[in-house]
Amino acid sequence: MCYFGIPLDVRKSPAIYLWAEDRAGNRSEATFYCRMRKKRFRKAKIRVTDRFLKQILPGFSSYLKDTPQGNVVRFLKINQDLRQENAQAFHDLRTKTVQDRLWEGTWLRMKNAANMARLGDRRTYYYKGKKIDEQVHMGVDLASLANSDVPASNNGRVIFAGSMGIYGLTVVLDHGQGLASTYSHLSSIAVQMDQEVAKGEIIGLTGQTGLAGGDHLHFGIMVSGLFVNPIEWWDGHWIQDNVLRKLALLKGGKKGE
Numbered sequence: 299m300c301y302f303g304i305p306l307d308v309r310k311s312p313a314i315y316l317w318a319e320d321r322a323g324n325r326s327e328a329t330f331y332c333r334m335r336k337k338r339f340r341k342a343k344i345r346v347t348d349r350f351l352k353q354i355l356p357g358f359s360s361y362l363k364d365t366p367q368g369n370v371v372r373f374l375k376i377n378q379d380l381r382q383e384n385a386q387a388f389h390d391l392r393t394k395t396v397q398d399r400l401w402e403g404t405w406l407r408m409k410n411a412a413n414m415a416r417l418g419d420r421r422t423y424y425y426k427g428k429k430i431d432e433q434v435h436m437g438v439d440l441a442s443l444a445n446s447d448v449p450a451s452n453n454g455r456v457i458f459a460g461s462m463g464i465y466g467l468t469v470v471l472d473h474g475q476g477l478a479s480t481y482s483h484l485s486s487i488a489v490q491m492d493q494e495v496a497k498g499e500i501i502g503l504t505g506q507t508g509l510a511g512g513d514h515l516h517f518g519i520m521v522s523g524l525f526v527n528p529i530e531w532w533d534g535h536w537i538q539d540n541v542l543r544k545l546a547l548l549k550g551g552k553k554g555e
């Protein structure tokens with residue numbers, strides 16, 4: 299069995315197939331039934347102010363040492379180049395997963411937190427009324443009180459704990475089988491690399507490190523290094539229908555419904 303995600307920017311149904319290759323290089327492919335539903339994503343406007351730039355740019359001074367002066371130029375370097383480097387770093391963590399299933403049941407959502415931004419939000423950035431950039435938001439922003447406890451959303455193992463560019467202080471947990479969760483903009487980290495954590499255990503405190511305008515948790519779920527919608531993994535019915543029921547069928551050796 300394996301899990302797979304669909305990239306957000308896919309327009310048509312992609313070709314999804316299984317393949318196997320033996321050591322001699324003989325390769326075989328097979329397709330299977332797969333239904334993709336359309337999903338609309340939101341648009342959001344972000345006003346980049348001089349005050350915000352003055353607040354965040356000093357934190358990136360070492361990354362920006364060879365970038366020309368000019369706050370907007372420097373902001374774009376972070377929002378584009380560093381963002382892409384960080385996306386690659388998250389993607390590279392997929393190789394650290396274990397084959398065993400560490401997770402159990404639904405993923406926890408931080409308590410009493412308002413949902414400020416969603417996965418797939420298409421953000422347009424404006425500076426003094428002029429459009430300067432466009433990016434896609436790859437997680438969910440949850441805002442509560444400053445320095446709120448951040449619980450591990452499921453059982454897992456720490457595969458990253460440290461600074462991650464625009465995401466600031468970040469923890470990534472592997473839940474096994476290619477599933478991972480990410481916690482960013484933390485003010486402090488309470489776990490160490492390779493540490494095993496239980497669902498609900500506090501792994502750090504919310505903050506506004508990295509490219510963040512205020513204290514919040516940026517939460518992500520990855521399937522083999524691809525960010526998917528956390529809302530689904532918080533939903534007991536969705537887990538039951540899309541994951542647990544199918545695992546039970548596999549175990550039982552019964553035919554699919």
Ligand SMILES: [Zn+2]
Nearest residue numbers: 437438439516
């Ligand atoms: Zn975010």
